[in-house]
Amino acid sequence: xxxxxxxxxxxxxxxxxxxxxxxxxxxxxxxxxxxxxxxxxxxxxxxxxxxxxxxxxxxxxxxxxxxxxxxxxxxxxxxxxxxxxxxxxxxxxxxxxxxxxxxxxxxxxxxxxxxxxxxxxxxxxxxxxxxxxxxxxxxxxxxxxxxxxxxxxxxxxxxxxxxxxxxxxxxxxxxxxxxxxxxxxxxxxxxxxxxxxxxxxxxxxxxxxxxx
Numbered sequence: 001x002x003x004x005x006x007x008x009x010x011x012x013x014x015x016x017x018x019x020x021x022x023x024x025x026x027x028x029x030x031x032x033x034x035x036x037x038x039x040x041x042x043x044x045x046x047x048x049x050x051x052x053x054x055x056x057x058x059x060x061x062x063x064x065x066x067x068x069x070x071x072x073x074x075x076x077x078x079x080x081x082x083x084x085x086x087x088x089x090x091x092x093x094x095x096x097x098x099x100x101x102x103x104x105x106x107x108x109x110x111x112x113x114x115x116x117x118x119x120x121x122x123x124x125x126x127x128x129x130x131x132x133x134x135x136x137x138x139x140x141x142x143x144x145x146x147x148x149x150x151x152x153x154x155x156x157x158x159x160x161x162x163x164x165x166x167x168x169x170x171x172x173x174x175x176x177x178x179x180x181x182x183x184x185x186x187x188x189x190x191x192x193x194x195x196x197x198x199x200x201x202x203x204x205x206x207x208x209x210x211x212x
Contacts, residue, residue, distance in 0.1 A: 004054055005032055011060035016067060017077035024067055032057065076197050079190065083209035100137035104130045121170075128168035131160050140212055147203055150211040154191075157212075161187065 009028060013021035035056045039049035057063070072080075107130035115123035135157050144153055161184060169175070198210055 002050055002054075004050070005029075008054060008057060008060045012063040012067065014064050015073050015075070016064075017072040017074050019077070020067065020071035020073070023071065028057065070200060072197065072200055076193055076200075079193050080197065080207065080209070084207055100141070104134040104138055107133060124170060125168045128164045131167065132164060135160060140208065144208075144211045146211075153212060158191075 005028075009025055012028065013024050016024065032053045035053035036049045039052040040046065044052060107126050111123045111126035111130060114120075114126060139153060139157070144150060194210055198206070201210070
């Protein structure tokens, strides 16, 4: 491999996952060798043929943009690994699963008791916590393995997330908007990344986290 081709590949595979970069490198090297061979057969010198083949590949920056639209990036691959590790850690421990199921129920019971004793503000906050932990801890353990169920769960999830500030803070939700944005921004980033991954992977290859 020439130094010029290696520089082209380095730019074209920037920010791609290891598997995606390896796929791109294999395909580009095949195209490069085919174009170089065609140029040599057309009478070009080996050096000139290499330049012709490299030029035929086009702009590495533009190629990188196109590859990142259809192949997994390093950030997306990292999110998948992290989600898969968390799922294995939870599913492999029965006690952990039991505690996760119990947390929303405990929070809901506490909210009901606080409301009964007149602590309405604290009750609202705890009820919002029950809704949030229910989606965080319980929903991932449910049998959601079809695109239709996946879409339904995501619609409900975002409806609940949108309602949480009002449930927790009532008429003062706007006053705490900075706290709401800071809390929901990581969730929004993860969901945006998952949307990108869903477009790139066939449904048969989706891990459980992509259905949520």
